[in-house]
Amino acid sequence: MVATLHDVARLAGVSFKTVSNVVNDYPHVRPSTRERVLEAIRTLDYQPNLSARSLRSGRSGVLSLALPELRLPYFAELADEVIRAAERRGLVVLIEQTNRDRKREVDLLSSARLRMVDGLLFSPLGLEPEDVELVRIDTPLVLLGERVFHPAVDHVTMQNVEAARAATEYLLARGRRRIALVGYHPGEVIGSAGLRFRGYREALEGAGLAVDERLLGVAELWHRQQGADAATQLLDSGVHFDAVFACNDTLALGAMHALTGAGRRVPDDVAVVGFDNTDEGVYSQPALTTVDPGRRGIAECAVDTLVQRIADRTAPVRQTAIDFSIVQREST
Amino acid sequence: MVATLHDVARLAGVSFKTVSNVVNDYPHVRPSTRERVLEAIRTLDYQPNLSARSLRSGRSGVLSLALPELRLPYFAELADEVIRAAERRGLVVLIEQTNRDRKREVDLLSSARLRMVDGLLFSPLGLEPEDVELVRIDTPLVLLGERVFHPAVDHVTMQNVEAARAATEYLLARGRRRIALVGYHPGEVIGSAGLRFRGYREALEGAGLAVDERLLGVAELWHRQQGADAATQLLDSGVHFDAVFACNDTLALGAMHALTGAGRRVPDDVAVVGFDNTDEGVYSQPALTTVDPGRRGIAECAVDTLVQRIADRTAPVRQTAIDFSIVQREST
DNA sequence: CATGGCGTTCACAACGTTGTAGAACGTGCC
DNA sequence: GGCACGTTCTACAACGTTGTGAACGCCATG
Numbered sequence: 001m002v003a004t005l006h007d008v009a010r011l012a013g014v015s016f017k018t019v020s021n022v023v024n025d026y027p028h029v030r031p032s033t034r035e036r037v038l039e040a041i042r043t044l045d046y047q048p049n050l051s052a053r054s055l056r057s058g059r060s061g062v063l064s065l066a067l068p069e070l071r072l073p074y075f076a077e078l079a080d081e082v083i084r085a086a087e088r089r090g091l092v093v094l095i096e097q098t099n100r101d102r103k104r105e106v107d108l109l110s111s112a113r114l115r116m117v118d119g120l121l122f123s124p125l126g127l128e129p130e131d132v133e134l135v136r137i138d139t140p141l142v143l144l145g146e147r148v149f150h151p152a153v154d155h156v157t158m159q160n161v162e163a164a165r166a167a168t169e170y171l172l173a174r175g176r177r178r179i180a181l182v183g184y185h186p187g188e189v190i191g192s193a194g195l196r197f198r199g200y201r202e203a204l205e206g207a208g209l210a211v212d213e214r215l216l217g218v219a220e221l222w223h224r225q226q227g228a229d230a231a232t233q234l235l236d237s238g239v240h241f242d243a244v245f246a247c248n249d250t251l252a253l254g255a256m257h258a259l260t261g262a263g264r265r266v267p268d269d270v271a272v273v274g275f276d277n278t279d280e281g282v283y284s285q286p287a288l289t290t291v292d293p294g295r296r297g298i299a300e301c302a303v304d305t306l307v308q309r310i311a312d313r314t315a316p317v318r319q320t321a322i323d324f325s326i327v328q329r330e331s332t
Numbered sequence: 333m334v335a336t337l338h339d340v341a342r343l344a345g346v347s348f349k350t351v352s353n354v355v356n357d358y359p360h361v362r363p364s365t366r367e368r369v370l371e372a373i374r375t376l377d378y379q380p381n382l383s384a385r386s387l388r389s390g391r392s393g394v395l396s397l398a399l400p401e402l403r404l405p406y407f408a409e410l411a412d413e414v415i416r417a418a419e420r421r422g423l424v425v426l427i428e429q430t431n432r433d434r435k436r437e438v439d440l441l442s443s444a445r446l447r448m449v450d451g452l453l454f455s456p457l458g459l460e461p462e463d464v465e466l467v468r469i470d471t472p473l474v475l476l477g478e479r480v481f482h483p484a485v486d487h488v489t490m491q492n493v494e495a496a497r498a499a500t501e502y503l504l505a506r507g508r509r510r511i512a513l514v515g516y517h518p519g520e521v522i523g524s525a526g527l528r529f530r531g532y533r534e535a536l537e538g539a540g541l542a543v544d545e546r547l548l549g550v551a552e553l554w555h556r557q558q559g560a561d562a563a564t565q566l567l568d569s570g571v572h573f574d575a576v577f578a579c580n581d582t583l584a585l586g587a588m589h590a591l592t593g594a595g596r597r598v599p600d601d602v603a604v605v606g607f608d609n610t611d612e613g614v615y616s617q618p619a620l621t622t623v624d625p626g627r628r629g630i631a632e633c634a635v636d637t638l639v640q641r642i643a644d645r646t647a648p649v650r651q652t653a654i655d656f657s658i659v660q661r662e663s664t
Numbered sequence: 665c666a667t668g669g670c671g672t673t674c675a676c677a678a679c680g681t682t683g684t685a686g687a688a689c690g691t692g693c694c
Numbered sequence: 695g696g697c698a699c700g701t702t703c704t705a706c707a708a709c710g711t712t713g714t715g716a717a718c719g720c721c722a723t724g
Contacts, residue, residue, distance in 0.1 A: 002447070002470070004680055015704045020682065028702055050448040051386040052680035055709050060383065060448075062426065069412060071611060076408035080401060083429050092445060094394065094426045097415050112379040113393075113424060115334070116386075138334070224615035257615040279403060283556035283589040285617045336710055347674045352712065360672055384710035387679050666724090673718075679711085687704075694697085 003044035012040035064117040066096040066108055068125045073278040081299030102126030114139045119306045140309040142302050146195050154309055155319040156302040158293035163324040164199025167273045167291050168245055170326055172207050176243035176271055182217040182230045182255050183247025196247050214239040227254025235262050249274035249281045249290055271332040286330035294322035335376035344372035396449040397425050398440055400432045400457045405610040413631030434458030446471045451638045456480055472641040474634050478527050486641055487651040488634040490625035495656040496531025499605045499623050500577055502658055504539050508575035508603055514549040514562045514587050515579025528579050546571040559586025567594050581606035581613045581622055603664040618662035626654035
């Protein structure tokens, strides 16, 4: 069977609390006693019961990461970085997929499971602005993304508007004037789609151009299929365009596939810029120019903020926007 | 503060054990009592403390999934499916990344964290055959992949040899005779690389062809960069080849990128087949023909096997090989 | 009317840990 | 020699839950 503090204590001839003190590096333990206890721990291969420790101390050493879908490369790479950042702090990560479903996201915020973890990193995609009060929960929480802001809740975000404006300006600077947007969500204001559209619009207006509605390629989901579909519709509509700014890399790759399949050359006929700097864009054909939103910095900052929040619930709220950059490759 | 069984009991005017009975659907509770308790639970927004439940019952409802890296699309999609399969059974998943590091994998098998989870799904990449006895652990365990087999440990695997043979035969059937392998691990026998090489060799030999060592593209890591490097080396070596069988999609995409960059047309000059059927191959340019190793079936079967094992430690060992298929797209 | 049995409820004891309080044991100082 | 103090160790009581077994009330039965 599995050894407990009591078993170790019996073998070492001390009280079980002394063993606990050794395990927790309590200073006032005589070196000889400590050595005897450590020896017994080795002999019995003792390992603390984390459920008991968690019950008693209220800390589990587990963070929860809630995101839409792990199969989306952006989130897979984000989760990768979050797990690494957590591990550097001795924490492990439990992952929940919400499938961009509002109900699942709402339920998550009041789930019993939440009380088993020390904190939650939450990247919502389904929550609506009117749900904002739901994020006032007892569990330490750091929000990721742009969907929901609450002045009293820690937040880490990328600079969507600024980065999208920079990407569009980058295309304008290369002489492109008919820039299509792929991934448009009509009417959306606060989500990634809304914000990136705003950056796109600001850049165009800054160059004295108006947004041409015919160049807005709607794509509800940001998967490859939708990117390809949006590009195909743009082509079929007959409207002229010489560049595509896609709201993420996955859309961009889908769009690029459709463009190439229809005989358009990238970047000669149509330049393509993505968003996210996921691995898949590095070796696509052609390699994808994209916005690096600072994913690694987001993960690191998010975990850091959450750990701070766990340590001190009354610390001032931290809301951070991470720096971005444009990664130039072959598609422009 | 957070409500406990005792708080609910006090409000409902029953003993806390009766509340526990209601929560756990114990049958002999009078309907009127049950209703009163449920009402109190709603009033106080009671949620069970999972740490306490876990301590007392020995069950946490958490599975651990240990894999090399989440940023590799194969593992991201596997994790996605595992999380879904676990969720269908009311379980959540904690993810550990081992970075294909043997020491991390060994440590994981004796980690204290393991005692906090109900079971472990483990996809090793660093363990050596001589480490095989290390997988005899107390925690319910299901191994994934081909790296380590133990006759007494549950296992779910894809049919590497058969699938690689089928993929190579597929190229042979289309008239390709100079088929390069990308992702070769010299001397390896039991890993994915070794097994897929074996399938490749068997197919060639079945067609009366010998393995040409000059066509074996070494790639220690199966990332895009290594696939591109291996293809570049094959090109630079001057050896003739009209097809590439890559040990995974990521390598295949990297190789395809290098081939196209060097002016070779895919599939006209060189046909390319990958392995894994990850999303990224669907909309690559050209879309990638690949082996679908049955990832979803693997995840479902792995979780099912683990749940069975948790329920009955003495049940007969299950070792399952999941069916595969070849998905034909544009690269062949 | 006593008895047995069933449905319902409860008291108690774990599970393995950490926090608190204090006991035992020197050691140094007056 | 007595006292104060610091070090080292321990006893006890939680943390919130579930399993065991016994007690209770009620009804049917003899």
